[in-house]
Amino acid sequence: MEISIAHLGPAGTYAESAALAYAKWLQTATGQISTLYPYASIAQAIRATADGKAQIAVVPVENSIEGSVTVTLDTLWQLDHLHIQQALTLPIAHALLSMATAIDAIEVVYSHPQALAQCQMWLERFLPSVSLVPTNSTTEALQYLRDNPQAGAISSQRAAQLYDLPILAYPINDHPDNCTRFWVLSLKPPENGSQTSLAFSLPANTPGALVKPLQIFAERQINMSRIESRPTKRSLGDYLFFVDLETDLQSAKAQSALAELRTCTETIKILGSYDVLPIGEALPTSSSRPEG
Amino acid sequence: MEISIAHLGPAGTYAESAALAYAKWLQTATGQISTLYPYASIAQAIRATADGKAQIAVVPVENSIEGSVTVTLDTLWQLDHLHIQQALTLPIAHALLSMATAIDAIEVVYSHPQALAQCQMWLERFLPSVSLVPTNSTTEALQYLRDNPQAGAISSQRAAQLYDLPILAYPINDHPDNCTRFWVLSLKPPENGSQTSLAFSLPANTPGALVKPLQIFAERQINMSRIESRPTKRSLGDYLFFVDLETDLQSAKAQSALAELRTCTETIKILGSYDVLPIGEALPTSSSRPEG
Incomplete structure (x- = not known):
């Protein structure tokens, strides 16, 4: 069964x-x-x-x-x-997914609030002026990427594979022992x-x-x-x-x-x-x- | 000073x-x-x-x-x-703000995840099929209301006054002793x-x-x-x-x-x-x- x-x-x-x-x-x-x-x-x-x-x-x-x-x-x-x-x-190892050709082109990052919080220092260092937009899950964040090359999403490597989206940076979580x-x-x-x-x-x-x-x-x-x-x-x-x-x-x-x-x-x-x-x-x- | x-x-x-x-x-x-x-x-x-x-x-x-x-x-x-x-x-007493003429017309509700959680039972009862969209604050949710009469936001009575937005229901938090x-x-x-x-x-x-x-x-x-x-x-x-x-x-x-x-x-x-x-x-x- x-x-x-x-x-x-x-x-x-x-x-x-x-x-x-x-x-x-x-x-x-x-x-x-x-x-x-x-x-x-x-x-x-x-x-x-x-x-x-x-x-x-x-x-x-x-x-x-x-x-x-x-x-x-x-x-x-x-x-x-x-x-x-x-x-x-x-x-838990987070990846930055985006259709952008370079990290610099990203203006907004979508993800679950916990994932955004877990990458806070990385975001402050590499993307200090982007808007951070919460979503209900890390996967839900991906829907914004296809039509907007200035959008990024924090999600898993597996999600990048499943939805065929490029990874621009990995891992980006602030604490390597994140689990x-x-x-x-x-x-x-x-x-x-x-x-x-x-x-x-x-x-x-x-x-x-x-x-x-x-x-x-x-x-x-x-x-x-x-x-x-x-x-x-x-x-x-x-x-x-x-x-x-x-x-x-x-x-x-x-x-x-x-x-x-x-x-x-x-x-x-x-x-x-x-x-x-x-x-x-x-x-x-x-x-x-x-x-x- | x-x-x-x-x-x-x-x-x-x-x-x-x-x-x-x-x-x-x-x-x-x-x-x-x-x-x-x-x-x-x-x-x-x-x-x-x-x-x-x-x-x-x-x-x-x-x-x-x-x-x-x-x-x-x-x-x-x-x-x-x-x-x-x-x-x-x-x-804490939450209000449902919207440009809609009636609650039934609302299709999506924006708010801070904590406010959405605090009104969960009310939403399940009166708006069972709406999409719930998280925002960074209860006030940030209000920006979606002006252009979309099908949008609602959970925020305070004070926010409704400050931003001149109609209150459709109040209070809507599940626990009256919310503080x-x-x-x-x-x-x-x-x-x-x-x-x-x-x-x-x-x-x-x-x-x-x-x-x-x-x-x-x-x-x-x-x-x-x-x-x-x-x-x-x-x-x-x-x-x-x-x-x-x-x-x-x-x-x-x-x-x-x-x-x-x-x-x-x-x-x-x-x-x-x-x-x-x-x-x-x-x-x-x-x-x-x-x-x-």
Whole structure:
């Protein structure tokens, strides 16, 4: 049976690259063939999976430069049945695409705001006077190039190949270690991997309420590799916390931590217990879309 | 002497409303007259103040729905001499502006991505099939309205007045309690207010390293009203932490906490010790730009 994978589209986005890398891993590991389904937004890709329209969503959760992808965290908190099955990390290398014959001819650069931010120093150095125009995805930026040789777009090498557009500069991201972590989501209940992710809210107006959960982990030698606060959207100053723990879910220490956590949190959700896939280093830059 | 205030422009942005509210407070409290200087980005407004081109920057730091304004945190971490002098909170109420005669005629809606996100449910309900196009600010979205009666823009009531554009719907934000907290920044060293904000990085690869700083606050009954993690941009999984503490800086408990913090953090910065101004409830919606 074919596996349907939802992701932020259209073809050529980094989210598609992550979905392709996952599909390739899935085929090698299990023999299963996947079909990719691009969605107009990350929230739509996640919701399609929650509604059973796709079996899997591959969505970005964190970039090494820009930080959390907050829409992923917020959408996952709202939905009760989706869980993280795996994680993978993809290197991000941006290219400047344009029909211009030289960089100097470019007067406007289109891209997703995160990509523009990640190339800010390069742009200030080589294109100090261009206008920067945000788009909904790195791929959407490409539509402006064909009819305007003074336009540039920041996108991936793969997008340049897919849409047959020239690359004027590569890589142009300010930090060479730019990478994005993705989560693989599905309706399957949490199993037992090397990482466990939780989200919780705390009783309102309780000074120091966050110390207790962190102590629960520390006392049990559970390392917290990440903590992210998000607004509950109830009122300013009222937060949810997303934590990644370096522990499997079924261990005695994790189970005892969870039991104690339930006594000092308002709502707690187990987002998943999963392994980090050893893929993403060798990005599929050619058009390796699964045919099945 | 006139005070120069840098903010994200152009006129009509919520950042300008916050700068106006601050200027009004400043005039009432100290008799000082201010002039507002709009900048194309939040980072540019902050840098202009760090470079002495403006005396004060009024910048958003956190929205009750969308969370942290990460560019403010990241830029403040990079600069050593800017400090928070005051904080103020502004209610945010979005309006749908358009030359269309009815909502049904709208085919495309322009706005800043945060404003689009904050009106997502309203848009899905009343304009389910429109295209959503991101812009650099809520005010920038207005330029598309004059020539295109099928275009709408999400902006403030004040922007509608300033640019003489019709409001078709108001308020359209999904959460009525939508508000944004702003910081007032200048080169003045930290003084002593009721709130103290710090930022710190932790020694790399130290499991549980975050527990210690939080314990330091808890042991001294210092309430941490907010914690935000940001990537150090060195590598994925390496974070800075921004904390807001409900304590003045000069108290014995704050000084003792700081001394102990220095022993368990890598770098620590005191961002400011400041009071929260009792303004922002009555937003200046008319064109009350200070003339002086």
